[in-house]
Amino acid sequence: MSEQIKVVLTEDELPKQWYNLAADFAHPMPPPVDISGKPIGPEALARIFPMNLIEQEVSTERWIDIPDEIMGYLKIWRPTPLYRARRLEKALGTPAKIYYKNEGVSPAGSHKPNTAVAQAWYNKQFGIKKLTTETGAGQWGSALAFACSLVGGMECKVFMVRISFDQKPFRKMMMRTWGGDCVASPSMETEVGRRILAEDPNTPGSLGIAISEAIEECLRRDDTRYTLGSVLNHVMLHQTVIGQEAQNQMKKIGDYPDVVIGCAGGGSNFAGIAFPFINDRMHGADIRIIATEPQACPTLTRAEYRYDAGDVAMMTPLLPMHSLGHTFVAPPLHAGGLRYHGMAPMVSHAMNEGHIEASSIGQTECYEAAVLFARTEGFIPAPETSHAIAQTIREAKRATEEGKEKTILMNWSGHGLMDLKGYEAYLDGHLQDYPLPDELLQKSQVCMEGLPRP
Numbered sequence: 001m002s003e004q005i006k007v008v009l010t011e012d013e014l015p016k017q018w019y020n021l022a023a024d025f026a027h028p029m030p031p032p033v034d035i036s037g038k039p040i041g042p043e044a045l046a047r048i049f050p051m052n053l054i055e056q057e058v059s060t061e062r063w064i065d066i067p068d069e070i071m072g073y074l075k076i077w078r079p080t081p082l083y084r085a086r087r088l089e090k091a092l093g094t095p096a097k098i099y100y101k102n103e104g105v106s107p108a109g110s111h112k113p114n115t116a117v118a119q120a121w122y123n124k125q126f127g128i129k130k131l132t133t134e135t136g137a138g139q140w141g142s143a144l145a146f147a148c149s150l151v152g153g154m155e156c157k158v159f160m161v162r163i164s165f166d167q168k169p170f171r172k173m174m175m176r177t178w179g180g181d182c183v184a185s186p187s188m189e190t191e192v193g194r195r196i197l198a199e200d201p202n203t204p205g206s207l208g209i210a211i212s213e214a215i216e217e218c219l220r221r222d223d224t225r226y227t228l229g230s231v232l233n234h235v236m237l238h239q240t241v242i243g244q245e246a247q248n249q250m251k252k253i254g255d256y257p258d259v260v261i262g263c264a265g266g267g268s269n270f271a272g273i274a275f276p277f278i279n280d281r282m283h284g285a286d287i288r289i290i291a292t293e294p295q296a297c298p299t300l301t302r303a304e305y306r307y308d309a310g311d312v313a314m315m316t317p318l319l320p321m322h323s324l325g326h327t328f329v330a331p332p333l334h335a336g337g338l339r340y341h342g343m344a345p346m347v348s349h350a351m352n353e354g355h356i357e358a359s360s361i362g363q364t365e366c367y368e369a370a371v372l373f374a375r376t377e378g379f380i381p382a383p384e385t386s387h388a389i390a391q392t393i394r395e396a397k398r399a400t401e402e403g404k405e406k407t408i409l410m411n412w413s414g415h416g417l418m419d420l421k422g423y424e425a426y427l428d429g430h431l432q433d434y435p436l437p438d439e440l441l442q443k444s445q446v447c448m449e450g451l452p453r454p
């Protein structure tokens with residue numbers, strides 16, 4: 001018998017509840033506030049989110065049942081396989097064991113459909129007919145377009161950050177195929193978009209701008225709500241199926257991680273794998289949990305913990321998070337999904353409470369790691385995912401130096417088959433690193449002066 005490569009679960013083993021880390025923090029998270037610092041109640045969110053999701057957003061219940069219909073959607077691609085990366089281990093000559101959870105097997109190619117199908121379903125239950133959203137690399141837009149077609153009877157309007165819109169034309173085609181409508185942001189369709197285009201017709205756009213446009217579009221019709229693919233508490237919650245499955249799979253293979261690693265943009269795939277293991281850690285497990293972000297967008301590693309808006313036009317409530325400032329426009333790095341200016345309040349809080357660590361890595365090291373991964377394990381990772389791989393390789397090399405057996409678990413957040421332009425740039429030798437200069441960091445945080453502090 002050759003050695004075991006993957007651990008698969010049956011459909012019966014799909015987790016039946018989401019895990020809510022908010023129930024287990026020693027200190028509760030600061031609430032969202034308005035510009036005067038006053039905590040905002042659920043009603044204030046009701047115009048942009050349906051009440052059933054707002055209830056999840058503010059919930060401190062530890063376990064929340066996954067409705068049957070949502071389980072039915074998740075079963076299309078879940079449980080996802082856990083792989084032992086034996087060929088990567090061999091190439092690295094490491095004593096470390098490397099496992100990765102393959103979230104790239106979903107129809108849209110990433111972890112994002114885990115929350116997209118839940119959000120589309122709850123909105124439909126609430127009588128909503130149209131969803132708006134923004135998308136960076138196009139992963140979230142395609143996940144939501146897929147989810148809207150799956151639940152049926154739901155229009156989907158996506159504002160896609162201009163630079164990605166140009167770099168990733170096939171993402172737009174995926175959205176159209178699933179019946180979604182995708183435009184480049186900033187667009188001429190909203191007031192915010194028109195204003196920003198008037199100031200700078202050549203702007204590459206940003207997630208912050210696209211969010212403002214999607215919210216403006218949402219406010220136009222009563223039967224429309226807005227969705228976010230990351231950052232918010234209920235999104236973190238929906239992703240915890242990843243870590244729960246991984247716990248079960250590690251148990252089945254008779255192993256347990258010393259290190260858990262995920263890449264972090266808004267924080268959702270990281271939260272998905274990490275939060276169930278943070279729960280283990282709170283109960284005594286000896287485990288390090290690492291969020292890895294781009295050097296060009298170093299939210300957890302270098303940005304202050306502040307109250308900040310989720311978008312450029314400050315239409316969202318102020319959230320307590322590590323933030324580069326809502327006016328931050330990241331350099332044009334290829335990991336579009338990691339360019340957001342803020343980090344999920346729950347992930348930020350987990351960091352402040354000492355449950356997790358963070359690292360940042362430049363994109364050339366990430367692509368080098370991605371290419372080694374593709375040439376050993378076969379699957380071509382998303383540029384975002386490559387950050388988790390690069391951190392995994394760092395940990396594996398450390399294990400070699402220390403001569404230690406170590407078990408590493410990584411979340412493989414998605415495939416890169418729609419992101420081959422970045423690979424072309426890397427393989428042609430055109431990629432550079434953009435460590436964020438200190439002056440720029442200082443400058444981009446100025447927009448938070450005068451806002452209340454957590």
Ligand SMILES: *Cc1c(COP(=O)(O)O)cnc(C)c1O
Pocket residue numbers: 109110111112139140229230231263264265266267268269270337338382384385413414415
């Ligand atoms: C969107 C995306 C990310 C980053 O978003 P998070 O909310 O931080 O998970 C990472 N990997 C892939 C493949 C993505 O599509």
